[in-house]
Amino acid sequence: MLITRDPLEVVVEMVTAVSLAPERLEDRVNAIVDILSPDLGSHLGLLIRADLTDLDIQVLGRHMSAGARSHLRHQIRHQLKDPLLEPVVRGDLTPTTAARAFGEQAWRESTTRAAVMVSFGIDQIATLPVHGGSNVVVFMLGRVGQDFTEDDLALLRAVQPVVTGLGTLLRLPRHAQQLLVADNTAMEHALTEREVQVLELLAQGYKATVIARKAGCSTRTVHRHLGHIYDKLGVGDRLSAVNRAHVLGVLDLDPVDMS
Template sequence: MGDLAARDYERMLDLAAAVMDTPAPESPWPLVAGELAQALRGTMVLLSDVNGATGAAGIDAWAPEWIGSLPLNTLLRKGLEGGHPLARHYARTGDQRPLAVTDVVDIETWRRTESYATLHRTVGAVRHIAIPLPTIEPGRFRTFVVHRDGPDFDERERAYVRRLQPLLVSVDRFLRQLTEWGADVRTADAAAETNLTRREIAVLSLLADGLTAEAIGRRLGISARTVHKHTENLYRKLAATDRLTAVLRAQEFGLLP
């Protein structure tokens, strides 16, 4: 029942390729949200960033147009204040496992919460499954939450989100590395001008540090062959023929210090 089909793995590979080809400075999270909605028959997918200490919440979302017109940040805050079981569980325990609401409380307890009433009244989606991202600071939790109506998530769907979570964690770590590497506004504009992807910018930064293809592959979790492919794309987009020229061209564009 919980076994994944070949098509499930194909979807994950397709998503990984699409995320890595996302041009900077665009966020790859809408791609992820769209995939989650399609794979899990979700009505709405939210990426929530909640500070458990202050209650401050940020949100990114995929939703049909009629839902997208709703004040989602307000709904999220009301859901948190209304005692959403998943929010309470993650804030209290620091658990990083993907979980559905019914993994935390029984359905009758869930139906008695104010959060259930708010979501049922506004979007009609009361089946939720969460996929946590790594915590950045104590008391803060970030999760993708897939919302839908109808039956609860079955074992195959739960297996799917467990398999997908490491990919999302890697994407999140990669985005934060880009920030650490100084992806400021000027760099973002230059990346857009040259049409470099996020992965290509990462390879470029490490090339400038003098790392070999093998070392870059180990740092980014990809093969040396893939590094060479990204390098070829870099040379083409920067009109360069070697590493030094590519680095100098990147500096001219403001991609590197």
């Protein structure tokens, strides 16, 4: 099938947009999504990263609240064996769609389709895998109505090598590369979901005793989480941790004055 737009044109726009985007990881992800979405008629674009060893899942995308991210992370944790993501886990990086992966009838009747329809108002999903195995990295694009076409998938296949190569830019700034996975290294330095929860509460200005109450753990456990967070972010205090997390796109909330 013919591709309706020259992939080289798409690639040039994408590389330029990512290189000029702010340093926040989410801004760079959105730069890629913003280039692809008009050609695909997509209304939603996300990057999902999953460390299957610790079941630590990160979701990056525009206009998503912390609550929406948490809900989607929970959903994905139970969908890694679904027909859409399971091939990526096995190392198959072929772009595809939910309707093709499940089968049209099975997709129409699936709980996954019902969930994304309620949460995001879409009923069709296309995947652009970047990395498989125990460290899954995959873009997901969504729209409502007809399934993505063969032309759409041809475009995704054409730009896939460049999107994969842009992993080096998605991992900027350089001092944070250990936190951001788009290669073969394990996600051993990434923040766990529990650590992100503590960091989000910290960013709202809560003290350790209040964080402990809201997180349902002891103050001692909170301090242990904070120590791990500082080590992973390469910082030595709370304000630096929150600021660094914002730069990396880990937090959406605006930092408060902690002085």
